[in-house]
Amino acid sequence: MSNEAILHDQHFGTHDAPHAHEHHDHESFITKYVFSQDHKMISKQFLTTGIIWAIIGGLFSVIFRLQLGYPDSTFPWLQDLLGHWAKGGKLDPEFYYSLVTMHGTILVFFVLTAGLSGTFANFLIPLQIGARDMASPFLNMLSYWFFFTASMVMLSSLFVQTGPASGGWTIYPPLSALGEASEGSKIGMDLWLVSMALFIVSTLLGGLNYISTILNMRTKGMSMTRMPLTIWALFFTAILGVLSFPVLLSGAILLLFDRNLGTSFYLSDIVINGKILPNEGGSPILFQHLFWFLGHPEVYIIVLPAMGMVSEIMAINSRKPIFGYMAMVGSLFAITSLAFLVWAHHMFVSGLNPFLGSFFVLLTLLIAVPSAIKVFNWLTTLWRGNIRFTPGMLFAIGFVSMFISGGLTGIFLGNSALDIHLHDTYFIVAHFHIVMGVAGFFGMFAGLYHWFPKMYGRYMNNTLAYIHFWVTLIGAYLIFWPMHYEGLAGMPRRYYDFSSWESFKMFAGLNEFISFVSIIVFAAQLLFVVNFFYSIFKGRKVTTQNPWGATSLEWTTPIRPGHGNWLGEIPEVYRWPYDYGKDGRDFIPQTEPVGEHESKH
């Protein structure tokens, strides 16, 4: 079925719906900017919401870093900001945990899942495969509004009397299951669960739309092996999400039952405040299995889109074909498959059978193989390239650097024996922040700087972008590199104050340094936010259709594409998207038929 037919068919038989393209004068403010079904607008909605969440989540980390870096100081302005959670300018220990929990939840789910996949899957899939819109624009709109509702519920949990959830972003029971256990396990935890349930619905609606769009709505000639690597990455990301989020949902449903209906799925033999609870027969380990069956694929949900965009941006700005296209696709597939088979490496010290653990060690270490393939392919793409150091390209290279540094420590942590020493220390914090957090952000920034001209028809300011890049790159290493040492020395994560521990007193100076740098890096991100919003309205205008000299389809649309993307027919595709520096030509667009005497790539 052709693209055209599907869009016409969208409203099953009735023809009163606004039409796909060319004439959209009757679009009101509401249908254009609020309840929009245009994938490009939905993508911008995800992006803006994600940026707001990133500022909130980043600010939280700055606040708890103040406590960790300056445990003896007081900050009176904190009391103005947080009220009774920072009496006398000193962070309340209960609220410290809330901040850590919310920082993790917000960054992992709301920024690096919804903000990253939501933005770029929505924006790039139809544009790069040559479709007028998603398979179901309506579901796509619902996906955003479920995300928005989830955001509102999570936001409201910040303002309840007992504070937001505080059991860590992994919300392990029994702590999270019992309201008596801590302040954050009261209403804040219920709001967390409701918000996550809504979020899961949003991710599923989005994900299934991405999958069916990629498989069904490609333009003529766009075979699977002619898709840009971004699309492959977003495709595998969507599959991971669709298969793993429902399992988290089932875990969350059981937790809601335990919390509110008195069941004992996760609870057994608990004494709390001297009171013996009636719950019997449950197992908290069960929750860990259900949680990490999602939780592990989740880190790939974050990093795969970044990988895809980096591959694309790197090839464009090296003016060279991506090295090993099929190997790139194959390694994405391998990572996706292995992602489902390694969840228990988060549970090596939970009492897991060591024999079973050794299988998970093997499968975990196997992920190093496709990861290494990807790294080598990126490096060989750069090798002897005609590199243009645009901000997008710099962030792409920074991503590779982060992915290598963080990936290597993953090999340490994948060993169940080493994990006995390293689990729950700052080594873990350093590992996942570098390989998932910072790398995910670098991918996102690379994508934003690169596709900003397509999104808004203007450029972002380059000087600010370079400052942003260097401060972020150097800052990220200065923050997280020392944490490896702290972790190897046994410094545990999630502690409120290390100054009272004889073994960790020596890190006081290092902690202060880390906190100091994180404030600077946070300020650099605000610079990005200013640059972003300023450039939307006042940036230098894009005057050419294809400013980067790229081959893929999104650059064949008008500079400011309307709903429906292409004015006339959707262009046909004749070749893969990486014909750079071929036969003496700088680049050959995908829409150009293969010439008679052209060499094979």
Next chain:
Amino acid sequence: MDLIMTNQQKRIHPHKFTLWVVICSMVMMFAGLTSAYIIKRNQANWLTFELPVIFWYSSAIIILSSFTMMISKRAFAEREMGKYRRMLAITTLLGITFIVLQAIGFYQLSGSGITLTRNVAFSFLYVLVGLHALHVIGGVITLTVMLVRVFSRKSRNYSIVPVEMMSMYWHFVDLLWIYLFVFLLMIR
């Protein structure tokens, strides 16, 4: 590199494909729950239970409804709109009957001492059957919406895609129930 899908006509409609993906993700949710069930069962403190007899009747009802849904879809394909409408209505009624029977089953269970909170085995039973019932309720609501549309004079709809999707989903909740029922009968 020459894998070009030239024959676009044979491709599955994207909405139907989307529904397949939805079904996959629903399967994952129930797979998660039933595997959690198996793990819990092998641990201490598990009480076995008897399923109420009425679940046999509800199984028969939902299988029957799958057949009426099938007939209804065939009738639509052959443009026998009267038959299509009748069969769709019967399917909806059977769906409602199924939910009522499940509710009676729950009522009988709690009457015989198998309550939600007494043992984790019973909790699982309630959650599994309850979540499935929610999926059936979702189907019944969609069926009702379709029925209202069919009987209203305003809209004329000749696309078979919605009917096919409805029938896919209905067969799915049917199969899901059969799976859960057999699962709960064999492993308790």
